[in-house]
Amino acid sequence: MELVQRANRIVLLIGICVFALALVEQARASDVVDSLQFGNAASEQSHKLDARQSETADGALGQTARRILPRSTDHWRGGRVTFRLRVDPEELNYFTAKFWGSDYEKNEKPTRLFLFVEGKQVGQRHLGQIDPLDIRELHPRFSGRFFYKTLPLPLALTQGKTTVEVGIELHGRIWGYGDTFERYQHNLDAPSRDIYQCYSHTDPCFQPDGNEVQGTAPELKVRREPGEEVIKEVRKRINQAIKKSMRSDRIPDLQTIRFLSNACFEKWTDAYHNKEVLERIVKGIDHQYLAFRKDPTIFEKEWVGAGEAAEAIRILAKPLRFYVDKPVEGTETSRREAWTEMFVASRDWHVQHRRAYTNQTMIVDLNIYRCNRAVRYLSPRMDWPERKAVGLLHEAVGIKPWAGNWDQRGRPSFPKGKRYMQLTDEGLTRELGYVGAYGEIVGDFVRNMYESTRPTLDAEGDPEIKEQLVKIVRARAAFRYPSLDDDGNRAMRLEATVGWRDWKYPGNVMYGQMPTVSGGPVDIAASTEDPILTGYAQQMLTDNQFFAGWKYIAGLRNTETLDTTLRLPRVYEWIKNQPPMKHRLPMSQGQPNYVFADPGVGVVAIKNNDDILYVSLYWRARYAVNNLSRVHYLTPTIERDATVFTEARFNASGDFYEIPDWTNMGFNKKHEDEYKKEGLNLATAGMRLPIAKVPASQKDFKPGKENIYAGKADLYLLHYGPYYIAMNCSRSRSFSFDVPDRFLDSKNLVTKERVTRSKLKIRGKETIVLFQKP
Structure with missing residues (x-):
């Protein structure tokens, strides 16, 4: 032994x-x-x-x-x-x-x-x-x-x-x-x-030894199911929901009111031109008014306020004319007077309590606009002019500077300064840095804005919002990369790894638009009829992921989903009848090399032959400059997900932020006491980070408060593997930087030019991406 x-x-x-x-x-x-x-x-x-x-x-x-x-x-x-x-x-x-x-x-x-x-x-x-x-x-x-x-x-x-x-x-x-x-x-x-x-x-770009076993990409195949049977299932479910709502003793809530209103104009539904459905909608709006009269603060508790009911009035403008001058059930007050009071109150309170983050102000401002449209229909002398009301939407979607809360006299506060835009120049939302799934839902909101500005259901909406909507979706198209779905079929997925507010990797399967409870995968393409977005929709059809996206939405069992899937038969007929478009998502296999750079949020997306590289140079730096970047690097054989140190140049404020000993979140002490019971401590606790100089226009800033400027540098320099990225995030300053020896005689992927100089100058808002073959 x-x-x-x-x-x-x-x-x-x-x-x-x-x-x-x-x-x-x-x-x-x-x-x-x-x-x-x-x-x-x-x-x-x-x-x-x-x-x-x-x-x-x-x-x-x-x-x-x-x-x-x-x-x-x-x-x-x-x-x-x-x-x-x-x-x-x-x-x-x-x-x-x-x-x-x-x-x-x-x-x-x-x-x-x-x-x-x-x-x-x-x-x-x-x-x-x-x-x-x-x-x-x-x-x-x-x-x-x-x-x-x-x-x-x-x-x-x-x-x-x-x-x-x-x-x-x-x-x-x-x-x-x-x-x-x-x-x-x-x-x-x-x-x-x-x-x-x-x-x-010690090199941020880890390179495994050449003798390590690596796998190979599975053979690509096209999804076989589901197919058009999804339309039949959706129609059945929606008509069942309509019947259930009509038989229910419960008064319709705001989402049900909007769903039934839209269903009244879809010929295949049981609600189409149905007087009983119309009367039930009226009863639902009456109920909302009675709840408001009992508690005038009821619409202050939700971002949407009374906007859902107001949207129903826009949709049902013609048939409602037979009801608005009759009294609210159980009162002697006419609906015209009662409903106007409710919509004015919701509109005026929310315009004094707008939200600063892009997606949040979109929700609030959209429903302010909807309430004003309803007031215009009911009591024209109490509405705001269209130019004034649609101006809020223009602020929310980055067409004009965001003005913040209004006071009681209608004067804006401009808490972020008079030049602060809710979208970057490239069309991404300013949620501090790049956001993946969280940023995708703004497409649904802006589409709803465009739809709500249509004078009639078959008329064009606001042209500037339409143009901005197309810009948003085209910008986000860079953040879909070739992958496989859960069943091993060919698909495109959302880039989530470098997203500030993402924690589910990889992202969902999507093409032009993310399938959500509030938006179908080709809704925006159908609303705008933009040829490039139509091409993205046709790519989804070619990969047979169209009905899979809609089936996913239909499986999310709530009323908002009903309102979304209601559009499926109509948008499917639309996309089937479109002529073939050549446009495909830029990161798709076979597409030309491509660089998308947005200094507004510090993000870069690169397609270089078979390489795909996403970098968030400005990475979760909410309070101070942290010199960290997040990298997602895909090659045919290896995927890398890395948080790495980056060189950053900025104007220092002289103030510092000390990292607290929070092991749960870096921006909130929520639940920290529960984790402290386990004796957990953060490795970087106590580290002092420099705060960048914040513009004087940021009236509400103080050290330790989350701010888009406090942690953002003017210049970022990152060497990662065969790539060297320089991004100038300032608008007017220029910088010079030394080119590493390895990148002499490299290629600038942005300009397609060879780089032979040892020092380069980079102008405001410019991005340089150098590539040198390994």
Whole structure:
């Protein structure tokens, strides 16, 4: 027995030596400082791995891996594996973990992995400057291939050291809108995603050793189903909903009022020119007025106010003329007088309480406009002129500067200054930085604005809003990249990895427009009839993802979804009858090389042959400049998701922001006390970040308050792999920067010119992207 044990030890020592030699060869080929292969006994022992709360796994492509296990099913915190990893004692170090891109959660039990260094948590758990190490979600990340997640290690924890203790811990999923801790932080009911390998390195763009096994992209196929049967299912569901509403003892709420109003003009519905439905809508608006009379603040509690009921009046203007001069049921007040009072109150309160963020002000201003349209119909002498009312919409969509709240005399406050626009010059929303899914819904809002400005149902709406709507969708088209859907079919997906308010990776399948409860995948194309957006819609039809998008919406069971799917038969007939368009989404395979850059939010999207690169240079810097960028880099064989340090130049204010010890969110202390009970501490707590000089026009700013300018630099310089990006975010300043030696005689992908000079000048709002083949 002793001889067997001795032989085993010899074999293990030989394995460790072989592994060490492999590391030496790897270090020679790249900047990797150290590497741990999970599931490999020699590698794990040489790194002093404590894996008591995990298990080994037979991974993809014959590779070994390890998964971390829950401690129990009645707690959100799971096991933690710890190990020693070598680091560079002087340079900034990065940590990269390797995962299998086809590994995703099929049973709606997503988990998260968190990185710890010297016992401290790296990054926050939700929408922080540094993401969790892994967010396992409900879609395959990179089918058939591996993806690599890179996080920066705080310099203060590695400086002067040659090794550090690293931990990877399993936590349960998070619902970001949970109002209680139990609704926000869910307990564990599944193990982690398999972890294959981890590395320490000093180059922000991790390059795996050429001998590592990598996968291949699956063969592309076109989705076969669903098809036109979805239209039949939608029609059946909508007519059932209409019948149910008519038989119900409940008075229609605001969303039901709008749904029934729109249904009255769809010939195939049971509501079409149905007098009983019309009377039920009138009864619903009466009910809203009676609730308002009982509590005049009722419409102050929601951003939409009385806007949904007001929209019903626009839609049903002609048939309602037989009802408006009759009294509200149970009163002696005419509907004209009563409803006018309600809409005026909602309009006037909300214009004094507008919202500063783009999507929020769009919701508020749209419903202010709707209320004014209803007042114009009911009591023309009490309405605002169209120019004044539509001006609010123009502010919300970035056609003119946003003026903020009005006082009681109708004078705007301009809290952001008289030049602040809600959209960038390129057409993206100014939600601090680039936002993915959260930013997509503005298309629905702006489409609703355009529809609400139509003088009649078949007339054109406001031409400036239409033009801006097209601009918004065209700008966002850069943020769809080729991928596969959950069933392995050809698709385009939303870029969410570099999104400030995204936490589900990858993004949803979408083409021109995101399928949501409030908007179908080709609604905007049908409303505007823009040829480029029509081409995007036809691409969706070619990939047979059109009905899949609509089926997804139909499965979201609520009243707003009914109002959206009501449009399906009409928009399908429209798209079928359009002549073929040549336009396709710019990141699609076979399309020309392409660069989209928006200095307004610090984001770049690059298609360079088979490479796709997204970079948010200005990354979740809500309070101060953090010198961090988020990178999403896709090649045919590898996906990289990295948070990296960036050179940033800016005018300093002289003030600083000290990072608080919040492990949950970087912008809110919500639920922090619950996490502190577990003894968790943030690795970067106490770090002081410089605050950029904020324009004097920002009247409501003070240090420590979230602001679009406080954390944004004027110039960003990022070297990532074969790319060097320079972005000048200022409008008028010019800068000079040194071109790294590697990029002499490189190509500027923006201008298509060769770069031979060692120093370049970059003008205001200019972006330079240098590429040098590896």
